[in-house]
Amino acid sequence: NSKVIQTPRYLVKGQGQKAKMRCIPEKGHPVVFWYQQNKNNEFKFLINFQNQEVLQQIDMTEKRFSAECPSNSPCSLEIQSSEAGDSALYLCASSLPTGRQDTQYFGPGTRLLVL
Template sequence: NSKVIQTPRYLVKGQGQKAKMRCIPEKGHPVVFWYQQNKNNEFKFLINFQNQEVLQQIDMTEKRFSAECPSNSPCSLEIQSSEAGDSALYLCASGGLSQNTLYFGAGTRLSVL
């Protein structure tokens, strides 16, 4: 079973509302990724962290999405103003620095009505 914990499993929001989801990475993993898996099951990279620092993020993430991984607290991904196209499964993954392997949580399924 995955040791990456994501909450909530399901999230329903209206357009324009904020949507926030959380991720507790596997203990000892300094690297955290967020991916969006759309209705066609395609993975889209959103942002990644090493410890608390952002390594990379895509444009979409810079504009409407915000994410953080504070020390001693869950990581979070927040959509400031949800759009219908944001409906997707949001996957958090964590990994070690030297292994190049990511371990995924079960995801938060966001539905924007």
């Protein structure tokens, strides 16, 4: 079973409010991923890190999303100004760094509801 920890499990925000969620990867896993799963079960890769460095990220043209993985602190994903369309399950996953074959282990997710 995965040991990725995500907090909070549920988050309710009004439109325009900031929404911040955190992730502690499995011990020994330096690579962290964030995905968004919408109500139609469509997954969107958002960003991934190795240690503190961004490896890949989508072109968040609105720049409302930001993420970081500081040393010795949980990783975080923050939405600066929440919109109704941001309501989704945000999944954090971690893995070893050796390549595409490495399994990504997921946390339970943070379910964001934007009213």
